[in-house]
Amino acid sequence: MNKIQDFIKHNQILNRSNNTIKAYVSDIRQFVDFICDKESEMKNITTLHIRHYLSYLSLKDVSKKSVARKLSSLKNFFDFLVQKGEISVNPAYILKSPKIGRFLPSVLSVKEFTKIRNIIFKNDFASKRDRTILEFLYSSGVRSEELLSIRDRDIDLKNREALVTGKGSKERVVFFSYEAQSSLLDYLPLKKTKFPEATFSFVNRFGTKLSSRFLRKLVNKYASLAGIEKEVTPHTFRHSFATLLMDQGVSLKIIQELLGHSSISSTQIYTHISREELKRSYDRYAIK
Template sequence: MDRLLYQRNLSAHTIKSYAKDLDEFHDFLKSEGLNISTFKYMDARNYLAMLYDKGLKRATVSRKISSLRSYYHFLIEHGEVENHPFINLPFPKKEKALPTFLYENEIDALFESLDQSSKMYLRDKAILELLYATGIRASELISLKTDRIDFDYMIIKVYGKGNKDRIVPFNEMTKSSLKEYIGHFKKHIDESGSLWLNYRYEPLTVRGLRHVLDMMVKRSAQNFDLHPHKLRHSFATHLLNNGADIRAVQELLGHESLQTTQKYTHISKEQLRKTYLNTHPGSQKR
């Protein structure tokens, strides 16, 4: 656990999941009369079958196997065991779930539901505008600084995954909202050293951002979960639905692989199919 925390810099949530996976594994060893040394490849296959029998999702099973692979790598490095029972065990194929997104009328409902009497109204509006206009990740939004916003060219310089910078444009509405927010809270922004502030004028965290978005949904009376990635999915889907080039969308999202971006074309195709069925005369009953 110390290695995961201090050397691999994994999040507290991920480390908690790893710890749970290892506890469950050791309970299994005890129930089968095995230990880390006597556990072999065939036992690993039985363990995999047991996980499936529990009705776990493939993504969960895959994570558990990944945890145990990492664990046995550690044990071998420290001379605790000689064989790696999980090294040749195939990873479960993940379900290909399409990303969820919001329709344009649902986005409009979020903007309309913002509480204009709240002292953080300008912040909430600026956050919603920026997330929808740029498709940036929650961590990228929280780490954004004022000196990385170019209002003249209407672009932001985003510090993204893999410690890579990318340039993302924004629109006039976002420019107006950002300027209004920064102008109103400039003193507190300068004092905190953070662009985004919580209700106590302290730096907003990713967890705090999720709370802000949750409150937006409650006020809008919409029946869906909202997280930064859903706005990111909506950004990409709406661009492609309106004819944007997929490679341009890939660049805007900061995807290494075009294949990652292509999942949004499936959504667009489904939207196209529904539009066709609803509008083509030949699709109507004669």
């Protein structure tokens, strides 16, 4: 798997996130397994091979969004092979991604988040950690990996600020609520007493960094316990953060900066206006 290993190193040099690289590699290996037994045969891949693979994915009812991502991964991989001189033409270049309808992400209202918050009432280490995580996610809009990579030295409790490292290893300052500040003041001293050598702020029962999988399970658990029926993921908190700001009249540019987006077009999907806000606007301005 030398070509894939070289591709991994190439993306690491480009400062692509670990999650992005993992997705690329998973997509490429799935394609290799479908098309050929040996990676060396990748140089013989044609556009027709890729068309057959995309048709297979469609027959398996793989979502258009997933198909588009897999095609993007293949385009990136074959571009890399062209740059290395392994192949002369990218066989995926002319293929178009399936059209994906506009996706309006799920959000948590303040009322729904309050229900989740109130579920956590114990004073043990795990409960204090979990409440702090949820408060921080909801009030800062950080990505999962940004949250999990925060170290104690990155947090300014007095000013309610934290330094996070986003996509492409770009650093930015995020802000958090008074509730998150209070939870951090309650949790961090306990963590330092229990795990004095731990540098990451959010750790497991062994004092090591939490995984993305653990965070997803944590969020899902408390949403279920609170009776929230819709799917809730760590990214739902990010959507909710942006939506609440938009509803309160915060400009798109400021939301872009707070979310750490390099392009404002990436921000626009988060800024759908809630149905409640639309109704309020209608009641204020529509013909009586």
